Amino acid sequence: MFTALSTINLPLTASNISRLDYRMSTDTTSPLAERILRRLEATGKSMRSASLEVGSDALIRNIMTGKSKSPRAENLEGIAKALGTTAIWLLTGEGPESVGEDSRAQGFQPLIIPGKELVGDRNFPVYAAARGGNEGHQIITFEAIEYVKRPAFLENVKAAYGVYVVGESMLPAFEPGDMALVHPHLPPARDRNVVLYHVPPVAEAEAMIKRLVRFDDRDWHLRQYNPPEGEERDFTVSRADWTVCHRIVGKYEAR
Numbered sequence: 001m002f003t004a005l006s007t008i009n010l011p012l013t014a015s016n017i018s019r020l021d022y023r024m025s026t027d028t029t030s031p032l033a034e035r036i037l038r039r040l041e042a043t044g045k046s047m048r049s050a051s052l053e054v055g056s057d058a059l060i061r062n063i064m065t066g067k068s069k070s071p072r073a074e075n076l077e078g079i080a081k082a083l084g085t086t087a088i089w090l091l092t093g094e095g096p097e098s099v100g101e102d103s104r105a106q107g108f109q110p111l112i113i114p115g116k117e118l119v120g121d122r123n124f125p126v127y128a129a130a131r132g133g134n135e136g137h138q139i140i141t142f143e144a145i146e147y148v149k150r151p152a153f154l155e156n157v158k159a160a161y162g163v164y165v166v167g168e169s170m171l172p173a174f175e176p177g178d179m180a181l182v183h184p185h186l187p188p189a190r191d192r193n194v195v196l197y198h199v200p201p202v203a204e205a206e207a208m209i210k211r212l213v214r215f216d217d218r219d220w221h222l223r224q225y226n227p228p229e230g231e232e233r234d235f236t237v238s239r240a241d242w243t244v245c246h247r248i249v250g251k252y253e254a255r
Contacts, residue, residue: 033064035090039083042098054078070153072249124150126162126179129207138166140197140207151181151250159184162252163195163207170209171226177254180209186247190214196222196237197244209248220245 040050040060051059054075062068063079071079073087080087089095125144140163154160162179173193174180182195190212198206211223219236227233 030063030066030069031093032090033066035085035093036060036063036079036083039085039090039097043083045083050079050082053082070155072153122147122149124148124154124160124162126164129164129166137206137208139204141204148252153249154181154183157183157185165209165251168226169224169228169231170211173211173225174209174251175254179252179254180248181250181252182246183249184246186249188212188215188220188245189247193248195246195248196220196242197246198242199244208242212245215239 040047043050047060047064048057051057051061055078056075059068059071059075060079063071076087076090080090083090084098086095086099089097124147126146126148127140127142128145129138129140144161148162150160161182161184163182165174165178165180166176168176170193180193180195188194192212193209194212195207195209211225213221213223213234215221217239219238220242221234221236223234224231225233
């Protein structure tokens, strides 16, 4: 049982007012959010400070407010470490609530998630790609060639899509025939795989799948793991030429 808000009797310090604020904004239908709140209060950490330990200052706030309902596994592990618990306890409430580094060092405990919780309805569009004039480029046709079951972590993401990979410039991260799973609304981020488009992705668009190493106001700084002959592993393209950047958040391997 979690303490109801009406029973809280805290002195009105700035810290406790902040805690009341995020209690009032918590998605109370989410057991994950409630358990995170419980660990925040136990550790005395703020949402922002714990999130920063994982690498994103809004990560926990997005979960608490219901904006992020299915955090990525690595983010959940990071939150658990920051809050002195385990990902299994955060997700299920099972196992010890509080663990130290010694317990954490005993080894990885796999979290088994039922298959039906990993996918949703068969409404996830998949687009075809053909090799472009450049070995590392491809032409994506934005008319779905099939619909597959939607990955759970893209369940409520408008306009999310999959695209088949052609070419070998990103081996071994992506092989020909793999399906890249794309979240079109996430902002660009360093050290993430992305799809870059020459023009807005409608009808047909020239695209390339690369690793975004870093970026600035003028350029994308990219990496390809298996560059075609005559090309560099690391290279730069202009943001004026490659205007659209979509984040890849997963893949289905070729069958």
